[in-house]
Amino acid sequence: MGSAAAVVMAVIATGAVVVHSDGDDGKRTTAARSSTPRADIPATAPEAAEPTYGTVNSASFAIDLKTTSRQCFGSAGCNVTVEPELTYLGDSDGIDPDAVFDITYEIHGDESGSVIETAELSDRTSLKYSESMISTASASTEVSVEITDVTQQGG
Template sequence: MTEPKQKRLWPVAAGAVAALVLIAATILATLAVTAPDEPQQPAAQALSAWQQEQEVPTPTVEPTPTAGPTLSAANLTLTPKVIKKQCFGSAGCSVEVKVEVGYDGPTLSPDDTWEVIYEVKGDEDGPIIDSFELTGDRYDQDEISVSTKTSKTKISVKVTSIERQG
C-alpha cells in the first residue's frame, strides 16, 4: 500500500507570512508619509466666559524713534587759531583767525545738523558774531578777519547758542 501524499503546508504558510509582511510594510509606509514631523500638542481647552473676561490683552508698544544726542555748549571747545597776522607798529594788527572745534561728548548722528553760533572777542571794534554748521563729526569753518589794537591783544571764542537744523 502506498501512503497517501501529505500536503505540504510550508508554501501556504510562507505565502501568508509574505502577505502579512507586505501589509505591515504598506501600513508603516503610509504612516511615515502622512505623520507630521512634530509631535502634536494636546488640544487646548476652551476658556470659560469668566476666564475670557479675566484675560487682559497685552498692549503692543511701538518703540518711539529717538533723535541722536543733543549737542550742548558744555561739550564744545572753540579755539581761535591764528593763520595769518600782520602788525603795523602802534596801529595794531590785522589777524586772520580760523576757529578749531573740539567735541567731548556722545557720538553725534550723521543725520543731525547743528548750527553753532559763536562770539569772537579781541577785535578793536567789538565782538564779532559768526556761525558754522556741524553734522556728525564734520564742520566747515570760514576764516575771520580781526583787527586788534596791539600785537598783544588776546583773541577768544565762545559758543553763544546751538540749534538743531535737521
C-alpha cells in the first residue's frame, strides 16, 4: 500500500508541474502538430476530374455555301459546284477532341430537288466533305443550305 501511495503522489506531482509550466504570462500553450504524414495512412493523390463537354447538335453550327464553280447556259440554267462552310457557334474547347461528328445538310435550289450531303468533323476543327454539283433552273436561282442532323459516330 505504501508503494501505491508513492505512485499516486508521483502522478499528482507530475500533473502539478505540467499545470504550473503553462508559461509565465498565465496562457496555456498547445503542442505543435506535425505536417508529416503518418506512416500507417497511405498518401493518395486526388483523382483528376474527367473533362466534360457540351452537347453538339444542329443548333451548334451555322452553315453557308461557297460556290467554287458556275457554268451557265443562257435560259437552260447553270451547273454550280458548291462546298459547305461551317462555323461552330460556341467555344471549340467545348467539343470533345476525340469525338467524330457526322453533320448532314440539305442544299436547296437544284432543279431536281434537294441534295443531301454529310460532312465529317473531327479533332474539333478538321472537316471532311465532298463538293456538290447542282443544276439550277436559271442563273437567278437562289441556292441555300440548312443543317438537318448532327450525330456523334459511335455515340
